[in-house]
Amino acid sequence: MFKEPQLQQLLEAEKFDALAQAAQQRLSQAPKDAQALAAKAIAATGAYDGRALDEALSTAQQCVDLAPREAVCHLALARVMGQQVLISSKLKAIGLVGKVRASLGTALGLDPDLYEARSKLAQIYLLIPEFLGGSVAKARELESAIRGKAPEQARLLRSLILAREEQWDEAERELMAVRVGEDAALAEDVRNAYGELGRHWIKSQQFERVKRMYEQLQKDQPGQAAPYYYLARLAQELERPAEAIPLFEKASKLAGAGGLPIDHRLGDAFAAVGQVDAARQAYQRYLASKRAEPGHVKDARKSLAALA
Template sequence: MKTKLRFALRPLLAAALLVLGGAASAQVFRDNALQALLDAERHAELDRIALQRVTAQADDAQAVLALGLSALRGNDAPRREAAIQRAEACLQKAPQAAPCHYALGTVLGVHAMSQGMLKIAASVGTVKESLLQAMTLDPQWYPARSAVVEFYLMAPGFAGGSVAKAQEAARTAAKPEQQQALEARVALHEERFDAALKLLHELRPGADSALADDAAQWAAAAGFGLLKAGRADAARPVFERLLQQRPDQAIGAYGLARVATDANAPAEAVRLLQQSAKLKGAENLPLDYRLGIALQVQGQNDAARAAYDRFIKAGRGARSALDDAKKRLAALSANG
């Protein structure tokens, strides 16, 4: 059961890293102007300015980093490939640029996972070395260390993955609060959800919003882990806390909708899913799939069909959810 749950949780954890803003989406930049645009979620302007700067200077590490983070939004393979090429060009001119190592490692890692096992096998060494270089060159930069811990936990042993290595990277973090957060991430990987949540709830990230972002992501992942383990009552306060602390983010209401579904309260699930749809990060969640299920349970088949159809056409969900939505839509259509 434990092994099965771990493999089921991995795609959820990967999604969580992007849902709430990507790999430490806040406090990434040393450049205050770029950071301000990111904080304000003015992504189009950030991309435009970063592209102008990289075009003028290939080793503008902060601009390369901005375009790397941009490439992680959505599922755009050509955009990821362009970001990888820019990071490589930056490193040819500035091999000590930690942001360019970070951009190369993170974007190449996501790109390889989207391309299948052969691409993963061919790229994993570069991903590992790039992330380690970023952390070594700037050991106090939290996003790089967080990415290294994530790599060690998610990569198989033959590729250098190791819980022991992840724990060591966590223990040697620059600040106690970084160490605490990363130790929670290790506990989450080991499905020690209660231990992970205790560490995260006691965490005081201060002004480090990158750390706060990770803490929220990992708390959400722990909540979903509890749901998968059949512990909906334990998951409920996790999502209530997220909704209270981050009322503008979709994940809290979405998690509570999942709890309501497990509690056989489809009307409450529909209300929460509709609330979640209006909040930040909603586009990265399978809201229409879950909405279709909740509506179908209530016998609102026309509305359920419309929700499934939107989800399938968007094409952004997990393969298992897309396949199930197609089956449900076909069955509803067959029954009139």
């Protein structure tokens, strides 16, 4: 996404505070630096702070106004609005989705190789209903356009399309065949797709299948928190909280841990085995986190109160 290696490395490591600091340092020397403006805006998407996101929206819009041909500015605008969707009322969120889609389309038009814009645009087409602009056909166009040039990225998009069409077996085959290499954005999409597909199989009570999938992700991305978190959640689904605890604790020490509700679920696991003090501490850690998701915050508060 970023041309500046330092900014890209901080983004991939999800070090959002450091990203904001690096961006501000660049802006102090060059106030119209599009890369720095985009980085400053995107840094705010690491949390769910409404006021900070409003400020980030202004920063991203400034980036677009100053550098309308810079794809990263439009992507930053889309990312900020996308985060606002998660904390907005349903009516406001519906209005924002169209703006997110438009900004992603502009970013992709300016830079067809910008995978994150292509991926997020495809996911919007697949997730929202047709009357709001959803379109499986448009998602397919986005996939087919890169099939020759970026086959692994295309394979991931095909998996998402197949899942949308409820062709679950085919979606799983495509997903498990993806080889991400050094593509951090693709690797993140793969982790998220494993989580979504795993939840589908859990609902179908195909637990061994889910375990096999998550263990494959663990093998493919051993330094990431997600596969350990998913395996811990599977253990909880199977009412094995004692097995979940060490998996959550392992996940908490790995890359990407900050973006997962690990301490919330760890608190649940400790509570289930009667370790009340440990559960309380886990819930409190989660509630103190800037990256705590609103829905999980509500549940964690209830669970914490129930311990008293």
